[in-house]
Amino acid sequence: MVKKQQFKFQWNSTQRSEYVQKMFSEISGTYDLINDLFTFGMHKKWKRKLAQSFINHNDIVVDIGCGTGDFSFACMEQKPQHVIGIDFSSEMIQEATKKNTVESQKCIKFVIGDAVNLPIRSSSVDICSLSFVIRNIPNIQDMLSEVHRILKPGGKLVILEVFKPPSKGINFIVSFYINFFVLFLGRVISKHKDGYVYLNYSINTFMNIDELGTQLQQEKFIIIQKKMVMLASVGTLVVQKGD
Template sequence: MQQSKEQRVHNVFEKISDNYDKMNSVISFQQHIKWRKDTMRRMNVQPGSKALDVCCGTADWTIALAEAVGPAGKVTGLDFSQNMLNVGKEKVKDLGLEQVTLIHGNAMELPFPDNSFDYVTIGFGLRNVPDYLQVLKEIYRVLKPGGMAVCLETSQPTLIGYKQLYYFYFRFIMPLFGKLLAKSYREYAWLHESARDFPGMRELAKLFERAGFNDVKYKPYSGGAAAVHIGKKK
């Protein structure tokens, strides 16, 4: 029987959790660190605020948010892979960040009341969910009026030549890195499939608008290999 997208994604992350952090740097040639820093700078997170990091994985973005909101703020990280969360929990404990709570849950049905958070982030998570619009609507629902939603994700490069190189890399080279360094060829092949099927920047901005967001802005990173989208709830 064919696995659903959700089951497949769940199995992928349960399996690669121990190597996830190391592999992120290898497959993006360390570029993801720059993208994450620039995104945080654009967000200008205010101390004392309340943030939710959807699909938090091993909690890198959750931790950056916790440092920005400070001890007076509160950050919740949510993910459906217990193994990814366990790696994150160790990091949060080592850093003594008491303002962080990591919880097991599904992005498709966020277990929070309406209007709960000042910021909701989703980092390299949206392309993994079965219904992008449903998750964006959930993010919109749990944001407070005036709150900000931020999605950092792989995107579709447009420059001829670079685009072909990018697809070649994702399809053939990246899964080989996965096989050699993490003994997980099939799991890294999934990254290629999910990135290939994900909307380009403009289409994603339109989805943000369909979910209800205003003032949607986006910025490509590394020639469109990734992009950040920011939307506000009026």
């Protein structure tokens, strides 16, 4: 078990995964509301735009760390063959399932599973997505090799993530926003003591978009798109499976 605030210091991969799973389960009921408030509803636009740009008719999509399912539903609008939303928090999967109507169930299935051990056949998927997930995964290399395994040759991995902005001035503004506004409102709404402290920790200790791009290249992916929005604090990285 992870002790309170221990994440501010050092923890091992298992402790971190346990904390992340428990914390997201505990905030699952208020996750959508807080996301809408903190991004001024922008996260839905980013997700829809990404889906419009990279999901094709008849694609098979795996949305890893799908949470309450927003990216899965954005993908569905592009009429893929099917979307499988996977998350290791059963509470998040429950929230996503509540939104899955009789009609959308024809396209989307939500299942409980771990990003480092995906219940998917090798070379069977056109698109994998990680929307605000990769920063939470301690063993990125293992997860990327799973993604590489399940993608078809030429398949794509679409990443949407919060990054520490490269400019010190903008980083100061963004940190201020997260440390005060997001932390305060996150605590009040979710009633979770440290979930939103962890958010700040996870952003500050994560690599920048260029470093992530380099790691993806090392794991046999080819970069197709690298883009920053929202004062360079949110980035999209789209890569293709190489040999």
